[in-house]
Amino acid sequence: MTAVAHDVHASAGMNSVTVRTIHAAKGLEHPIVILANMNSRRFPPSGGSSSAITFDDPIGLRQRKQYAEDYGYPHIHDNWRTDVLRKCLPRGYDEERRLLYVAMTRAKSHLVFSAGEKPNTFLEELPVEIEEFQPDVQEFHDNESVQDHLQISIPTPDGPISYSPHSLMREDIFENVEHGMGTAFGTEVHEFAEAYARGDAVPIDENETEPDKQNVKAFLDGLSGELCVEEDAYLPLTVDGERVTIYGIIDLVHLCPGTVEIIDFKTDRSRVAESEYRKQLSVYYHVLSEWFPERDLTASIFYTAAGEQVDIDPLSKSELSRLVERVNGSSIESVSLLE
Known part of the structure; x- marks a missing residue:
């Protein structure tokens, strides 16, 4: 496979780098799309729902929080029974998969994934070759020109264009x-x-x-x-x-x-x-x-x-x-x- 270098301006306007959330990118397309931070516990996020009432298809409607007045003191505590049931369920990540599909289909020609030492399960399941490298991070000086070009080398695809x-x-x-x-x-x-x-x-x-x-x-x-x-x-x-x-x-x-x-x-x-x-x-x-x-x-x-x-x-x-x-x-x- 051969690599092609593209000059990309870092300033706004044509031939520029645009940073967007996945939701904000719906309906748009770009020649090159880079999906960054494809790391475990980052995408999909590891945090659970903060709602007091949750619904899962196998276990139905459940209450995550409970109110009590033990010993005369009102307080709200976690419903451990619900947490146990939810922990026993395999997480399907259906919504996250749909969101990832939206992000991937924004690319016209090239799609690049990046992750750290612990890539997420989506990246591991995709039929892509993962190349490990050490990033060359250089010290930044704010007096440098913002018109510097970002050099990106992208392999030419084997299949149909x-x-x-x-x-x-x-x-x-x-x-x-x-x-x-x-x-x-x-x-x-x-x-x-x-x-x-x-x-x-x-x-x-x-x-x-x-x-x-x-x-x-x-x-x-x-x-x-x-x-x-x-x-x-x-x-x-x-x-x-x-x-x-x-x-x-x-x-x-x-x-x-x-x-x-x-x-x-x-x-x-x-x-x-x-x-x-x-x-x-x-x-x-x-x-x-x-x-x-x-x-x-x-x-x-x-x-x-x-x-x-x-x-x-x-x-x-x-x-x-x-x-x-x-x-x-x-x-x-x-x-x-x-x-």
């Missing part, structure tokens, strides 16, 4: 967009759409000023077929003799006896990026054309603010391959089919 549909999009097209609602709002609307399509009870706040959720609800209520949400989509391609996989998640698939609809929810108010969304939906179109070769297939964007569905004419596989070639050979900002 992986891209996301977003990596094919031009990022500069979003820079001057006015009246944007932000990533957090987009995530909120997508999570509402997913939950409502699954049939979950998701009430809408009467004081909500934006129409997006109401429009999503009305749109989903009007669909008569089977709804499949958050479907994984893998599109294999061969580009310049190399195996390439484009992976994304389809917001909604609407299945009817003779037709299949791919629907992607967008909270975008300006619609200036519709040509870029076309690239994303084209990937999903070719994946589902393999799944449902006998059905009529369409791809569309549902603009949640206006409540409008817009059909998209998908790109061909050869056009997608050309986009991947340009991503390999130039910065993502210059990738466009309109050149």
Whole structure:
């Protein structure tokens, strides 16, 4: 395996190092993601719940704290019976595993784990090679320039090169967009759409000023077929003799006896990026054309603010391959089919 050195600026802006919690990174992607502190008793944390009432599937609802007035003195003490039962249960770490999955899938190209002398159980279970090394920690002087570069050597992957549909999009097209609602709002609307399509009870706040959720609800209520949400989509391609996989998640698939609809929810108010969304939906179109070769297939964007569905004419596989070639050979900002 060969290693490639990347120059990463330590200052804010483009080509910078961003430190985030896992929760704050939901919905975002970065070329390189480093998961630090993968140590035992750190992630997952070793501390138990501080709640007075807890629930575990095998033992049911239990009271962890008890109130007593022994010898005339009121006090609260631990319920040792509950603690004994909980200690006898194997901890599944289901929630922590889901959180780790979120963190790992933020990486576009490279994912790096770091841990100390006692790595956690997750790192030990992952099919990765752990390399031990002694960090070269140098004395820091605050008069040094903050523009120094961080050198990172990352091995080239053996398997197919992986891209996301977003990596094919031009990022500069979003820079001057006015009246944007932000990533957090987009995530909120997508999570509402997913939950409502699954049939979950998701009430809408009467004081909500934006129409997006109401429009999503009305749109989903009007669909008569089977709804499949958050479907994984893998599109294999061969580009310049190399195996390439484009992976994304389809917001909604609407299945009817003779037709299949791919629907992607967008909270975008300006619609200036519709040509870029076309690239994303084209990937999903070719994946589902393999799944449902006998059905009529369409791809569309549902603009949640206006409540409008817009059909998209998908790109061909050869056009997608050309986009991947340009991503390999130039910065993502210059990738466009309109050149």
